[in-house]
Amino acid sequence: MKLSCVLMTWALYVCPAVLLATQMLPAASSETLKCEGPFSMDQSSCHTEEEEEEEEAADVTHSSDTDFQVKGYKFSKPFHLIVSYDWLILQGPATSIFEGDPLVLHCRAWQDWPLTQVIFYRDGSALGPPGPKREFSINVVQRSDSGQYHCSGIFRSSGPGSRETASPVAITVQELFPSPVLKALPSSEPQEGGSVTLSCQTKLSLQRSASRLLFSFYKDGRPLSIRGVSSELQIPKASEEHSGSYWCEAATEDRQVWKQSPQLEIRVQALQKSTASETSPAEPADPLAPPPAPSAEPLGFSSADPHLYHQIRLLLKQMQDVKVLLGHLVMELRDLTVYLKPGVTNAADK
Structure with missing residues (x-):
């Protein structure tokens, strides 16, 4: 038509x-x-x-x-x-334009008369020197390419003969998808041995929902999964070696648009080991047995507190001395009971 x-x-x-x-x-x-x-x-x-x-x-x-x-x-x-x-118009895209799309602008003249010294502008700034081309294109647009575009040119034969300028056209490059956010489920501080799911969360624009994104995951600068269709990465059994800095990347299939998430710190918590030990009831100690030597580092205390460590060692030394004295006392009591038994007389009584 x-x-x-x-x-x-x-x-x-x-x-x-x-x-x-x-x-x-x-x-x-x-x-x-x-x-x-x-x-x-x-x-x-x-x-x-x-x-x-x-x-x-x-x-x-x-x-x-x-x-x-x-x-x-x-x-x-x-x-x-x-x-x-108008003498000149600037034709822009007929549909919405998104990140990664090509942008083509046409500087059209009245009755398609030939033009020379054509210049394209964005927000008042020339995008190149004057030339014969009446088309301006950007292969892959970014959001920074949004702005007010217009063109100017001189009619080569017919027409007014002076430079004519087209009215500006607003070009808005829409966001294809927001920068992803990496989340750890159920927590970024999992217990050792538990499972962790890393989820790279973003969403395509509704107008481009038919497109497909591919996801990559990284840890401490090393790739874990490259350009997969799943937006999740599973760690079935977390250990201390899984602690580190993680981030993810979402990209279009042609990789014309790709965005990286902020880094997420994962800290795997070690399991708390019980220090209590089950022991059988202690048998009565033989008072004649030599007392055990004091431990170099008493149970439950650390040399991190020198003053407390010194006080405990003194208390154990005093307890050891008391045990030694009790041992001597028991020996003397045994010797004394020999003389107190019936039938035992002193040599002086004979």
């Missing part, structure tokens, strides 16, 4: 199974509208706003913000066409 207009106007075009957006055309130029989509194109057609009003008089079987059906036909979103009477 060819368009040829002289005055500035607005028109609404509806076409089966194709996503279209605002597009600007210079007056007295031609453009072809195409219906594209997964449906059969045998009975596809495009309609103006007046024709569409006639269609809407029929029974509408479904209506929504995205599309609707009339008599079994599926219709796309509206396509808004702006016809400009």
